[in-house]
Amino acid sequence: MHNLPIDEILPELKTALRSNVNAVLVAPPGSGKTTRIPLALMNESWLNSRRILMLEPRRLAARAAARYMARTLGEQVGETVGYRVRMDTRVGPRTRIEVITEGVLTRMLQADQALDGVGLIIFDEFHERSLHADLGLALALESQAVLREDLRLLVMSATLDAGPVARLLGNAPVITGRGQAFPVDTHYLARRGEGRIEPAVISAVFKALASNTGDILVFLPGTGEINRVHAGLIELGIEQQARVVPLYGNLPPAAQDLAILPSPPGQRKVVLATSIAETSLTVEGVRTVIDSGLMRVPRYSPRTGLTRLETVPVSQAAADQRRGRAGRLGPGVCYRLWTEHDGMYLEPSTTPEILAADLTPLALELAAWGVARPEQLQWLDLPPEASFGQARELLIKLGALDTNGSITPHGRHMVQTGLHPRLAHMVLKALEIGLGGLACELAVILSDRDFFRSGDNLLDVDLRLRVEAVRRICAGGMIAGQSFDIGVCRRIRAESDRLKQDFGIESNCQGDAEACGLVLAFAYPDRISQQREAGRFLLESGRGAIMAKEQLLAHMPYLVAAELDGQGSESRIFLAAPVSLDEIRQHFQQQIVTETIVAWDRAAQAVRARNYERLGALILKDSPCTHPNPAAIAAALLAGIAREGLGILPWTRASIQFRNRLLFIHHWEKGWPDVSDEALVATLDSWLAPYVYGLTSRAELERLNLAAILEDMLAWDQRRELDEYAPTHIIVPSGQRIPIDYTVPDRPVLAVKLQEMFGLKETPCIAHGKVPLTLHLLSPAQRPVQVTQDLANFWRNTYFEVKKDLMGRYPKHYWPDDPTSAIPTSRVRPKIQT
Structure with missing residues (x-):
């Protein structure tokens, strides 16, 4: 076993964990912490032959780390070293080190809060601050404080600010290691290009092949960019110089190995990777890094209740991690596809996922743990109150929590599935009506990237086509006019079969794809949508949504939107399936409200009473109400008067004068009623309501005698005094x-x-x-x-x-010299008294 920089600090780390239950280790990329430390600690006496759990942010990294450690011991994965990731487990009775993804730790803690048989949990690459890592650490600290004083926690990272984490871990010791980093010559663009990043990446790849030796690692934000760069490189004949291989999380293990393992002698490779290759995962043979400077991150909006992927600039820490990949084996080169000036404005580090993600899974996990509010646990960053509150509301709607926020039996069953709460609820509800197989297929399709390639087909948005594609391609058939990624399609079929097996469903149990909309509605009840006009829909939540009118689904009366962008006043629909009104009524009856609405109709200038059948913001049925409540009619009429203003009332000259007299006396004397516009509108219920019973329209208001109504506001003695104080x-x-x-x-x-x-x-x-x-x-x-x-x-x-x-x-009129003693007259001249 060759020496690695991490070996120098292993004695210090062992000493720290012998005398402390918690520790923090910071060591640069390439130092060997991921694959060396679990093996070094495996035989420590305090571990007492118990297992080590090491968390990795990604499945690909977890499998790769386990395979590397197993090879180091001369064994196969599943013996001393194994792994557990979603839908793939390789552990045995002798396994001492389990490399797991973060969601798996949460499942294990929920199943056994004491984690019996586990002596150490290692949180690797903690600087990525995934939601599950933060949750796992919070739950582990709670378990340690209440049930397992001997449970040790080790947080490891290459770029983490160790101070806050050490304080969270009870002022744990911090061990710092050095890396085996060679100098990396960094090149920037002279000026930023416009439009897509792919042309600049392709140009940089050919430049790097001509100028440097070794393999090339290219960082791109997502699989779409990887596919476009791959196609562009092949079109320009790159295969004569190097192999081009993709690297992202959903690739099959064989394809991942092709990217990770060293190239055969005399050959070169260009690896097109997402941010998965930034940390923990080492791509062998790389001497050059090309960094697009972009990454794709989920952003949750409490305003819309939607999560969408955003392409954003990398952080400074991520950019340094990427560059460091070129200096693992010797001096390297990094091409950054942004200007040096642009680099000055990069964020120092990536925003923790807990501050920007959908917190529905977190809220359900906390409820299952027995925690009502996040403040009851220890966090590096407390979950945002608005997002957490919205998550709880959704869980109540799904039946996972009761109105007090406590978990229900259905909610506990959802937790046990390991699926996102929406998808867990969908599968469990679909099982009840014999559509569990279809729900499993949809759960996997929605969890993976869309395998349909963009084209001109008018059915692109229709989720039913994805289901049919998975079924037909795996049976050797095709869908006319559609282009899609067959490899992803087959992987989805395999994973859906495994998920069916978990729920005790036969793999050939599928269900009619036409029921996609109904099954989808279980997962997204807030996205059941009603057509307003072709291509425009109203969601159950009250938001608007749109799709191109050319889409056939644009003309459906009802559909369920599985994916929207959450932008603007009307979100764009990317994936949906139709659902019928009968299905909505049958399966969402408890959420449907029947009510009578009596309201002022401004256009008709009258009160209208109608019966409504409503699901959230959606009106499923609208019919006239033949016998509305008289009190409701009066209240609606008063509301109409308030909206239209007092001018709607029949003000005669006499009523206007009477009101003005009251305004005068109210101005000069206390205790008299205020009959100003503001006061009268604010008190319609008290002074006008008794006189409008039986009236329904503006025309009928003409019957009112406002002077008499206003006079009724006066006490008896005020009526007597009015004429003396304010005579007409x-x-x-x-x-x-x-x-x-x-x-x-x-x-x-x-x-x-x-x-x-x-x-x-x-x-x-x-x-x-x-x-x-x-x-x-x-x-x-x-x-x-x-x-x-x-x-x-x-x-x-x-x-x-x-x-x-x-x-x-007026010469004929009477104009006396002394007006104070003259005879007053209403005539031209005063009448002569005889």
């Missing part, structure tokens, strides 16, 4: 009874001809003499010639100027 009219010196205008509450107006006020020396007042009237003194033609609240001052200082003007325009 006042008798002026001419003997005429003139109305008072109360339009402006603090300035009541008396509009009267100037001649009718002769002989009156002071301004008349109301409100028991407290409020002078604002006099609009009019000419014989009823036009204002003066506005005043001080009549005495007008007679004294202004009248004579006004008199000159009026005498010129």
Whole structure:
């Protein structure tokens, strides 16, 4: 066994774990920590022959690490060293080291919280901060604190900030190792290219082949880019210089080995990989790295309740990890397909998944653990409250939690499946109606990447075609007009058969693909969709969704959307299947609400009563209500008045004057009702409601006598005082009874001809003499010639100027020199008394 840099710190690590239950190890990529440390600790006395569990973020890395350690011992996988990943287990009775994926640890902890027979859990590549790694560490710390004081935890990483993790582990010792890193010559682009990244990658590959020796590792964000770069390289004749091999998580083991193992002598290879090759997994023979600078990460939106994959720039830490892959064997070269200036703006590290992911699986696991709120456990980063709350709401809808947040028997069964809660619920519900086989097929199809290649076929969105493709291709058939990845299709068939076996279903038990929509609705009840118009749908959750009108599914009355992008006000639908209204009514009856809605119809200006059958935001049936509740009609009518405004009411001149008088007295005296617009709208239920029973429309409101209704707001003594305090009219010196205008509450107006006020020396007042009237003194033609609240001052200082003007325009009228002693008149001249 050749020496590795990690060997230098093994004594320090062993000492730390002999005296502490927890430790943190930070060592650069290539130091050998993944494959050396479990073997070195396997025979420690404190382990007492118990097993070591080592967590890897990815299945490919878990299998590769187990195979490497087994070869080191001269054994086969499944003897001393084995692995457990989803749908693939290689362990035996003598297995001491189990390399597992993080979800497997969660399953093991849920099955046995004490982890009997396990002495050490190693969290490898913890810097990736996957959701399951954070959850696994939180549960392991709880188990250690309550049940297993002797259980040891070791957190390992190449780029992790060790301080916070060490504190979380009870101020655990931190051991730091050195790597075997050779210098890497780094090249940047002179300027960023536009459009797709593939042309720049292809150009860099040919440049690297011509300039450097050894194999080339290319980092791309996803399988779509890998396939396009692969096709472009083959088209340009790269096979004359090197083999091109892909590397991503869902490849079969043989294809993974082709990428990982060294090239035969005299041959070179170009490995097109996702971020899976950043850590823990070593691609042998690499001397050159080409980094697209992009990665694909899931982003969950609490606003939409949807998770979508986003292509984002890599973090600085990830970029350094990628570059380091070129310096494992000797001096290397790294081509970064961004400018050096762009690199200054990269995030220092990748956002932990727990802060940006769908927390539904986490919420279910915590409920199964017996924890109602995340705060009850220890975390590096507490799960966001909004996302966690939304996850709990979904689990209640799926029947996994009760309304108190406690796990139900159905929820425990969901946990045991190991599937995402949506898919677990789907399979369990489908089993009840004889569609378990179809549900298993759908669960695997939805968990894998879409194997249909983009094309012009109008059925691309239809999930039923994926099911038919899996069935036909594995039976030797094809689907006309469709292009798809046969390898992925066959893998899905194999995994669905294994999943069926887990549920006790025969592999040939499939079920009618036409039932896809119904089965899918069990997983996505919030995405049952109703057509608004061709290509536009309303989801049960209330959001909108769209698809191209050319899609045949665009014309279905109901469908279930399995995949949407969650962007904008209307999400784009990528995968869906139709479901019938009868199926919705039969299988979602408990969620369907029948209600009568009595509401104001603005267009008709009347109250309308209708019966609705509703599933969330979807109206399944709409019919008139023949006998609505009278109180509901009155309430809807009042709501309509509030919406339309008080102008909808029949305000006559008398009711307007009465209301203005009340506004006046309310302005000057306490204890009087407020009849302003705001107050009347806010109190419709108290002053108007008793008078609108039996009325349904604006036309019928014309029957109301608003003056009488407003008068009913007054106490008996207020009614008696109203006429004294705010009289409707006042008798002026001419003997005429003139109305008072109360339009402006603090300035009541008396509009009267100037001649009718002769002989009156002071301004008349109301409100028991407290409020002078604002006099609009009019000419014989009823036009204002003066506005005043001080009549005495007008007679004294202004009248004579006004008199000159009026005498010129109205020479036949009476214009005395002393208006305070003159005879008032409403005629041209006063009548001579005899």
